Amino acid sequence: MDLNELRNEIDVVDRQIVELFEKRMDIASRVADYKIANGKKVFDKEREDIKLRAVKELAHSDFNKVGVEELFSQLMSMSRKLQYQKLSEAGASGKLPFMQVDGIDKETSRVCYQGAAGSYSEMAMNAFFGDKVNAISVETFRDAMSVLEDGSCDFAVLPIENSTAGIVSEIYDLLAEYEHYIVGEQIIEIKHCLLGVPGAKLEDIKTVYSHPQSLMQSARFLSEHSDIQQISMKNNAFAARKVAEDKDITKAAIASEKAAEVYGLDVLLKGVNQADSNSTRFIVVTNQKIFCKDAKKVSLIMEIPHETGALYHLMSHFIYNDLNMSKIESRPIEDRNWEYRFFIDFEGNLSDSAVKNALRGLREEAKMLRILGNY
Structure with a gap:
């Protein structure tokens, strides 16, 4: 048998696979109808684990067992995404606990920044809120989060990332610790x-x-x-x-x-900094669950199951909803060795159906998910 004949055999099998795939997805669609009618959750981890163990045993070699597990993990992941879409079409996308606003009050709000007069944080604050902003300075980043928490200030301006030195890890950890939300960002050029x-x-x-x-x-x-x-x-x-x-x-x-x-x-x-194009991204944080109607970026924090493929499957929610993920960072979880939180930025607005659909899937499948803001 020559190569062309072998390729023809593969073509025949591939057509059969596509037919069976579409048949399986049709059944998954009917499963979604049942779950919608009976108020059941889409993700059933126990059922999926049993199914994966069963199909692996149908394979005849260790190599194929691994391949079958990967194949069926993907099939079940795609089935879930179809079901999430049907839930959204049925009006079951759910409401997010954020209030949409026309814009941020930059004239009467009180704003804090870490540092002192002449700092880059002050420069970022003035660039975002204007030179006449009602501002106070604090000693530490934690102090800034604390004055937001007790209501002494409405907003805080904090550095989160530098184009040369990378992330400000303390800010990521504080975002995980405090129930505060990002409502804006400001990038300024750094000239040391x-x-x-x-x-x-x-x-x-x-x-x-x-x-x-x-x-x-x-x-x-x-x-x-x-x-x-x-x-x-x-x-x-x-x-x-x-x-x-x-x-x-x-x-x-x-x-x-x-x-x-x-x-x-x-x-x-x-110009003592080595990079000619050195800039720092600052975030504007508040204790209010608000987002502007013209917001274009969503930030979230997520903890995932500590198992093979967990991050891969969760990331696919962005692919299936045609959302562009612009950043992902990980930070270790305190007192849990070798476990990590993931901080993700992606393009979209909380009022978009694709964003709601992706968040529904992420929320069901992640161990923990919290929206950090839309800005």
Whole structure:
């Protein structure tokens, strides 16, 4: 038998597989009708586990057993998605506990940011809310979450990701801990400067202060001046303020040019960060479950079963609903070794039927799912 004959045999089998697949999906559709009529959940994990064990035993080799398990896992996943779609068509998509608003009140709201005057967080806040914003500053990111929780502020502006240094992991962990929601984002360009007291020169500097991420972003410059001691601060503006207060020509801060203006420091060197296109993404967080009607990005946090293929199957909800997932990050779960939370961003609005359908499937199949915001 030659290759063409073998390929013809495969074509025959493939046509049979397609016919059987469509027959199976037709039955799955009728199963959905029954579940809708009787108020039953789509996902029945116990039933699926029994089914997978049974079909694996029908295969005649270990290799085929693995393949059959993967094949039927996919078939059942597709059946579930068909059933979720039918539930939505029947008006059973469910209501999300978020209120749609026309926009955010930027004029009368009170806003907090971490750091001090001249910080990048303040710059991001002013870019989003305007220079006349009613603002307060706090010492730490946790403080910002706390003032939201107790109602002292309406919004907080927090850095979540830098294009050079990556994510701000503490913000992700705080989003998991607090019941707060993202309602906006602001990206600003980062241009780090080396700041010293008036009269200081680059060769005078023995110690430099800055936020750990800013030190990381300026690693190339600092490696060229290995004799300079690096000291971490909670915020760049705190670093600039300390240098101004100490009045020591051997001390410098890596911070913004704005911080130099605020604290009366000289700019000893501009652009000490190694990347020419360095920017930071800030999120605007509130304790209110709201989203703007023109919101285009959804963020969520999810915990999944600790088993093979779990993440793969959950991600397919975005594919089947034609949703573009733009970001996924993982963070370890405290006190649960080698288990992780996943933070996901995808394009869409909570009022979209495709988004509702995807969230329904994710909610049923994930161990935990919480919407962090739509913005």
